Amino acid sequence: MNIQRAKEIYASEDMISVHLDGEPVWIEHVDSDNGMATVQVGSRPTNTHTVGVERLEEQGS
Template identity: 75%
Template sequence: MDVQRAQDIFASKDNIAVHLDGKPVWIEHVDAANGMATVQVGSRPTDVHTVGVDRLEEQREKH
């Protein structure tokens, strides 16, 4: 994923599925200048990681 898409997902009112290493995550912050994102893994608010946005994958709906 690129920084612009991560920012779009973060700002979106829609629920857009994003995965990190195959696990669902919520984007909590995007640091565009450094290409990093802070994400919460799963439903545990204490499981937070800062990763490169290139490691995030948007899960597109299958038709």
């Protein structure tokens, strides 16, 4: 995924399926300057990771 699409998904009111290494995630924050995104893995709000947006995959597109 590219940084622009990550920002669009983050800002969207629609539920858009995104996966990291095959696991569903929610985008919590996008750092445009560094090409990074903070994502929540699963349903636990404390389970977050900061990864390069290129590792994120939009599902069903």
